[in-house]
Each structure stands twice: as structure tokens, then as C-alpha cells.
Amino acid sequence: MKDRIASPRRGFAGALCLAAAWALTACGGGGTAASATDDTASASTLSAQAELGQKIFNDTSLSASGRQSCGTCHVAASGHAADNDLPAQMGGAALELQGHRSSPSIRYLATNTPFFFDAEGTPTGGFFWDGRAASLQDQAARPFTNPVEMANTDEASVVDKLSRAAYVDDFKKLFGADILTRPDDAFARMTLALQQFQREDTSFRPFTSKYDEFLRGKATLTDQEVRGFALFNDPAKGNCAACHPSTKKSDGSHPLFTDFSYDNLGIPRNPDLIQNADPAFFDLGLCARDSGDLLSRADLCGAFKVPSLRNVALRHAFFHNGRFKTLKDALTFYVQRDTNPEKFYPRNADGTVNKFDDLPAQYRINVNTSEAPYNRRPGDAPALSDAEIDDLIAFLQTLTDGYTR
């Protein structure tokens, strides 16, 4: 698994990187440690700071439009991801501007780390699709001033809106009566409260899926779910677990279904994204993130973060650009991308398939083509049959939180 990422020529981790369609929309990630024992804690035990963060999380008045909060794009009922099939959410002062990437889930992120290259050179960690934020707090801060999201002109304007919020007295009580006179400090405290909310509120790490109950020995998977589970783990079939680990760790913690690494899957260009109307525009992901720190790493162009697959069955748009709208389509793409590329990519003028059309020609070599289920050619049988994809979907549906027997 690590080899894939350390070897740029081979692309990144092979696996069913079910990059469920979430993007750089509002707010940061959430959740706390993936402990097997703390998943029954009650959200009612929030600290004062976290309670304040909860109010901020749901406060639409902090956006330029007055109609968008963190919770608008990270809907609890949808696994804290978007609750629609838009490729990217609408934002801006009048919610007239389309975002650039799909809204990722912000659950199960508390054990994520700032971006780093591990000992084998594997890019790992970081928040957002390109790892540009170093913490939940950092992530929570950025959508407030993103022009295509909450669209405030600057942080001071966010603090100005905060000063008129119903809970401003709570804010001053916690952080000092004069805190609002120092907008930079006030903004930092605001995002800190958001981070605290996401860390404390167990709804960001419920571990209440059927699969969790299965691991606890309190639920039994159906035959179809077991078949799907085996396909998920099998390195020669789905190979999903290579990027989305599915087993308990030796410390007893339940799996997060992501290794927080990056992969380049060659997702087809999505014409529904307005930015793609410009044929010269390409979203290059990791190498092109706004800090510019990886501009020299051409081998990382086209790579995006491997998301958790928990609650993936609740998604309505998949991958960083929301190109696919159903799990069936997303999984079919994984296994038929290389056997039937004509199903997913347009044709060139000469009739050939323009494979990996959302990448400039020089970066297409970065796409992961070495591992299952990608290691095929046109004419080969896909790694999974249609029935096996259905089995796999049955298993993925066991990853949805809120299972009741």
C-alpha cells in the first residue's frame, strides 16, 4: 500500500478510492479519536466552548449571503457532507457562485494530522481535498472568506457579523469582554470554538454503523454483505482496503476506512462544474494547492485525498469533482475505467478515447494504473462483475451510522 504512494510513476495507492464527493466547502473536520469505547458518550456533555462552537457552526448570519453556515454544506443527516447531488455547492454573496469541489464529510477526522510525507515518501494527512489546512481549526476558518463559499470580504467582517449574533455575550464571557475589539484574535477564537465542537460532539464520531456493531459482535452481516466485504478486502478484486483500511487496530479502535493518503484516479472531467467550461483549466489537486509548496512535485498533480468511506452510501455525488451520482456508477468506474474507458471518457477527433481527460497530457502518467482494480486493459474482464458490485454496495451500506437492530 505504501509502495504505491512512494512511487510516483506508479501513481498512488491502488484501491477503491471511493472519493465520495465532498469538497472544500464550509468548516473543518470533526470527530475525536476512533476509540471503541468512547462512542457512546453523549453530546450533552459539551463544554461551554464547544457549545459556542455548535452555535457558530449552525449560524447562517456569518456568511455574506446570510443563508449559509457550516452546517449548510455539512449536513448531519448526510454524514456531515452535502445532502444533494451538486458537483459543488453554491456560495457567494447571493449564493450565485458555484464552488470548485464537492463538499467532503467532516466526520471521523479528529485523528487526522497535518500534511506530511511519511518515511516512504507517501503524502499523508492534511485537511480538504488537497491537504492544505493543518488542523480542524485551520479548515474551519477558510470557508468564511472563500469568495465562492461564505464569501466574507475578510475576517474582520466575519467578526463584525459575530458581534451581532444572539450568542455574542457567551462569546465575550468565554474569551474576554474586549475580545471583539481585536478582530484577528476574535476570529481565531471563533474557529477554535468550531474545532472544539467538532472534537467533543460525538455526532462527528458516532461509530454506530452496522459494521461497528458487527465488530462488536452485536450484529451479523448478511451473506451478500459478507461477500461484498470479502471483495472489499481482496487485493485481487476490489482492493479497496489498500486505501480504506477495514480492520480494527490492535489498540481496539475501529477502522476509519481511510489511510489519509492521496491517490490519482483519473476521474473524468465533470462538465457540470462551471470552471471546466474553460478547456485550459484543470484542477490539479495536491501539487497545485494554494500554498504553492508542492508546485515542483509534478508527480503529485492530479492526486486528491482518500476520504473515509463511512457513510458513503449517504452521498449523492462522488469524488472531488462530483462526477458520479451513485455508488453503482462510482464503483463501475473503478473496475471498468481500464477495460471500457469509452464508457467514461469522450473521444478525440480521431476517434480514440481521450482517457484521463481531466488532466493535461503530461500528468496522465501519474494516474494509478498499476494495482487492482485498475491493472487491466480493454478487452479484459473487469475486476468485479455487476453482481459483485451490488455485493460491494451492500457492504458499503453497512458503513452508515445510526444502525438499529
Next chain:
Amino acid sequence: MNNRRFLHATRIALAAALALAGAQAFAQTATEADLARRLDQLAAELAAVKAQLAQMQAQRNASGDAAKPAAPMAQAAATAPAPVTGAAAAAPSEPATVLTSYGELNYNRPNKASENAQADVRRFVLGFQHRFDAKTKVVTELEVEHAVSSADDPGEVEVEQAFVEHELRPGLSARAGLFLIPSGLLNENHEPTAYYGVERNFVETAIIPSTWREGGLQLVANLDNGLTLQGGVSTGFDLTKWDATSTEGTESPLGAIHQEMSLAKARDLAVFGAANWRGVPGLLVGGSLFTGGATHGQSSASSRVTLWDVHARWNPGRWDLSAVYARGSISNTAALNATLVGNPTLIPKSFDGWYGQAAYRLWTSGDYVLSPFVRVERFNTARSFADLGPGITPSALPTEQVVTLGANFQVTPGIVVKADVQRFRENSDANRLNLGLGWSF
């Protein structure tokens, strides 16, 4: 020589060796055989008397002068393996603290892939034993594997033994701490001078996870009739760290889940026992059993790991013959594997292996001793899997057979140079030439 021919030749060699041994042992006249037996008995009795004398002297020294008590490790008498590590036969001139060491420097050259040839300081071990009084000592070993251990290097630094031994009464001792589990022939006698071949045999690495140690309490009884009994309570294995995505569990199921008393999970303890009989000079017959819980309350399914073995070693004349059979089992693997299905390496229900080995002291000159040997071993790290249902239950692995043919050359007692070739029946890519240098003191 191809594998089949090599194997055939090896079988012949092994059969011949056994036949020769039998001939040497039994084809003598009754008088000669009787004389030889009496000589062996006399030698054994003399060794026992020497040991008792040394112990008495040490006790006298200990009571008279605290600076002088001594109890070095006794080397295994003749060719029989030492009863247990640290068995003490005191000598009057030994200091209270004794430095010990052993090392292995190995060279492996695969036949089919010479580009993978490796030279390695496999192990470098320093240890000490300190005797507090005539009855009490501490035994330690600190090991460095692969020469360099750092964040960027693959080596390991390990505390391999760290226990206190106290003699409760003559012939009965108690140990507490991190000690080697009595299992098979090699685990407690794993120094390179104590076994044939550059590499330790597969049965006692893949099935018995040598060097296997646990933390706990142990009683060791040496009876007058030649029987050594060992038993105790210790830490055990940790199945919660089974990595179904790697092949480590295929190489050695228990090696993949041993804890080595490194922040070892200790909710579930294990019990173990071993009996070794040396009532006839030159002969050792024994067996062992280890069993203990291995999920520590951290899995919805609880499971037990059990490992047992029977072994024998016989030294008729110049011959050194030995055999081991070891079998391990893990309970409740169907439930454990239910959360791992589809992964490359599920938890096996059972695993086992045996070997037979014949060595012959072909040539001696002064301290020089040349001993060719042949060893045949068959082992299977996944003999069976619990049924998980059609399409999901893994197939048992094929049984691997390895034939090792080579020689140990003793330069002087404590230093050995080794060379051998190994042939694998299943994984013939692993066929290789091995060279090694070892010491132990």
C-alpha cells in the same frame, strides 16, 4: 543438481546416516555395548560430582567472601543440550558477574536470484549474569539485530532475557521476569554454536517462534532420575494485532503475534509446562505445552492459542541425531476471521511441522571439529482454516519441505563456522547457499 535428485540424494544420505548410527549403536557386541554404556554412565556421574563440588565451593566462597562467589553457566555436557539456560555449576574462580555474548554473521545467496544475496550481522548479543548469592542470580541478554537500529534502519534492539532465578532448595528453582519459554530443542539453546546450519531451522522459527520469550513466573525442577520439569504462568500472544493485509502471519503465525513483553497486553495469561528426560547418557526426550488466551477482552470473540511439541536428541558415538514435532492451534478463528474476510492472510486454525536431523562428528584435531549434517523438515504455517462459507474460506497452504545439507566447523569451543545449502520443495525460488560465523560464551 535439480531438486528431485537433490532430495533423493538427501534421503539416501539421511537414511544412511540413521542406519550408520544404528549400526554404531547396536551392531557392536554385547560386551562392547555394555562397556560403552558404563563409560557413558561414569562420565555422567563424574560430571555430576564435578558440578556438586563446584557448587559447594561456590557456597563456601559466598559465605566467606562476598566478592568471590561465582557461578558461571555450565556448558552443555557432551553433546546433549543444556537442561535450561542458566543452569549453574559453580566454579571457584568465577566472579559474581559474568559477561556473556553470542553472535551470528550470515551470508545468504539465493540460487536463482544472486542479486538478492545478503550479508548480515544477524544478531549481536551481550548479556550478563550476576550472582547475588549462592542461590540467587539475575540473567539478562540484550540483542541487536541487523547491525544498525535507528529510525531509518531495519534493525532491532531487544531485551531477550531479563529474569531473576532463585534456588528454593537443591534441584528446585524459581524464575521471575522475561524468560525463554521451554519449547522444542532450540528456543532455550539458540546460540549459533548450539545448532546445525547457518539459519535456525524452520520448524523452530515458523511454528515455534524462536527466540520466544514471555514475562512471568516459572519453576524449574531437576530430579535425580534425570527428569527436568518446568512450568509456570506467563504473558501470551496478542491476536488483536494480526495483520491480515501482510504476509507476516504466513511466515510465522505466532511470530506475527508474539509480544516479547513490550507493553504486552496481559489481561489473558498463559500457562506452560515442559518435561525433559536425560536419564540415559546421550539421550534427551521431552515435550512441552503452552496455552493461553490471546484476545485480551479486546475482541468480540475470545480465542486461545495453544502450542505443543515433542522432541528428542540422541548422541550415539559420533552421531548427533534429533527430531522435533510441533503443532499450534488457535481457537474460535471463524469468529475472528469474520472481520477479516477477503484479506490475504487470515488467521489459521492450525499449523505444524517436524524435522529430523543427523550430524556426524567426521573429523577432529585438537579443538577443531568438523560435523557434516543433513536436516529434512516439513512444515505448514496454515495447515487448516475454520470454515467461513463457500468462496470465502481460504485454502490451507501447501506443506513446505526444506532439506538442508551442510557442515558446522568448530574452530574452538565457542566459535563455529558454518556452510550449507537449502532446497525448498514449494518455494524453490528460496533455494540458497548459506555461510555463517558464530560465537557464544
